[in-house]
Amino acid sequence: MSKTWWKVLGAILVLYSTVGGLLIGVPRLAILNETIRNLYFHVPMWFAMITLFSISVFYSIMFLLKGEDSYDTKAVESVNVGVVFSILGLITGSFWAKFTWGQFWSFDVKQNFSAIAILLYFAYLILRNAIDEEQKRAKISAIYNIFAFPMMVVLIMVLPRLSDSLHPGNGGNPGFNSYDLDSRMRAVLYPAFIGWSIIGFWIYTIRFRIRSIETIANTPDYGEVKGVRDRFVTNENQSTTNENKQQHN
């Protein structure tokens, strides 16, 4: 139970922000009208994406320092999940844009730069496919991942602020901070940030465990090759096997 509380918390927060986001009152504004509720679903996607990409960079750095295979698996799986969240962010943004700006894709700087940032991570995944040797692939892709991360931050956070954009918070448009001063919106938005980040992290841990099991299954005679299996067994599993042993004794 002590290890599942954050999963429960994430599920509750996402459920709350979904129901609350649709039901709790919002400020009534021209043009935006009820589409302002998209804030609860669009922005948390980017928040979860940034969280997952940061985790990926962290494990890429750890891989370069320690050189363990499991760090590489963690880095690539968090990128996989992060890319899904970024695509969801683009889609929710496009739908909102259809109702407020009039088009799904109006070649706004914010839209273009987010699309390029996603290309950056597609390039990372293609780079991984291009190299056959596992250790080499892990090292080179870790280096590219760390090298690309600052550029992603520049693309998503810095450049849109320098230029005119239709997006709220850019180019003279007021950000949503000026709308949710009545704190009803904040009460939903911040839990949504945390909830979706936790859900993203949860999906990533499941993806990592699936990939680890596949790696163990594909390693021939893993029982004899000492150390290969141990690298992928998490502490959680190790402690349970120890407990089982003690019970048997």
Next chain:
Amino acid sequence: MQLAKEVKYLIHKEVLLEWRSKYTINGVLLYVVSTIFTCYLSFVSLGDKLTWNALFWIIMLFASINGVSKSFLQETKGQQLYSYILASPAAVLISKMVYNVLLMLVLTTLALGFYILVFGTYNDTDLLMYYLAIILGAISFSTVFTMVSAIASKAGNGGMLMAILSFPIIIPVLILLIRLAKNAVDGLQWDTSYDEISMLVAVNVVTVATALLLFPYLWRE
């Protein structure tokens, strides 16, 4: 002190090698000239400043990808091993970057001269500021492409990976450069472009710093 000595020696080696064969500089120069001439034959005259500026940067982007990517992709495994034994990774990277910056400065200056000769310039263009944009462009293209070409060369198949890996990284820099250059073409005041200039310098500092931190891991194999 040791590092500075190694860097100096390696840059000398690069320049000497280039001076003996003159392959890269002549090759890229011919590439630029023929591209500009092809553009001239198809456009005849460029209608507005926006196209004038954008066309120049697109030509420069492809020319510099061709020029800079040679730095690591061209070297054989034996050459890389030789410099690995002789010099520290930081010295190798810095020397390549500095050499590429020098190469790109020469190339872009000549290219701009030819471009102006063919397409002419506009009356209110601030050429000094445009040249600053070109210097910043040469530096940023060199630093980013040098590191990416090192990654691509270690990954094996060079040409296509180089393009895939470098374009998403260079686009933010390119957008800043085009914006700065557009200010120059329009002849705006210098203080309107301080944002772009400082951002470009910051991006370059970050690029060089991360490249210096990461390159030793890449170089070791």
